[in-house]
Amino acid sequence: MRDFKLEQPVDSILITGRSTSYLITNEDLNNTFQSIYKNLNEEGTLIFDFIDANRFIPFTKDNEAILHEAPFEDLIYFRSSNWRTTSSENFLLEWSAQYYTFQNNKKEIIADDFSTVRVFTLNEIQLFLYLNGFEIVKTIDRKTYAYDTFVIVARKKQNKKS
Incomplete structure (x- = not known):
């Protein structure tokens, strides 16, 4: 790009x-x-x-973990995200996320992810x-x-x- x-x-x-x-x-x-x-x-x-950035950064400060869920067929997939602002000159955030499902009352982790992103x-x-x-x-x-x-x-x- x-x-x-x-x-x-x-x-x-x-x-x-x-x-x-x-x-x-x-x-x-x-x-x-x-x-x-x-x-x-x-x-x-x-x-x-x-x-x-004007809306997202305050939202991440007020919400330590942000949870999204997406039902598909017989499962519900979850993503739990944590955002941390950096001291960089731009509006950079470190984003860590964990993807998982709950099945039979058991949490099954699918993946862990980490990215640096800019808003x-x-x-x-x-x-x-x-x-x-x-x-x-x-x-x-x-x-x-x-x-x-x-x-x-x-x-x-x-x-x-x-």
């Missing part, structure tokens, strides 16, 4: 599932937006979502897009099953100044 070249430019690029959370540094974000810009047709559209303020995203030659067409405040997010619809501006 940070550096790619398509055979032909496209009309739109969609980044799903809050994948922007894995763009940890400002350089990561700038490189991604620059690659997208180069791979879009004139007035091409970029659509993506991101976790809102953004809306203003940060607006500035990064502006600096990389995009104009925001629409901002959608979106609730998901887990996190408050913003969905951004942005258009490639012509005559981008370097």
Whole structure:
């Protein structure tokens, strides 16, 4: 996502599932937006979502463990997440999660996971897009099953100044 070249430019690029959370540094974000810009047709559209730092960080501070459940067939799958803010310059969090089921009153652990993720303020995203030659067409405040997010619809501006 940070550096790619398509055979032909496209009309739109969609980044799903809050994948922007894995763009940890400002350089990561700038490189991604620059690659997208180069791979879009004139007035091409970029659509993506991101976790809102202004709402998410206080939520993680107030809720030590965050539990999600997903029933499927005869089982209920669980994910227990713990979030810890870091002292980094960006809004980085260390996310540890445990995935498991309960069957016959017994907890069966499926997997443990750990990631470092970044959350953004809306203003940060607006500035990064502006600096990389995009104009925001629409901002959608979106609730998901887990996190408050913003969905951004942005258009490639012509005559981008370097």
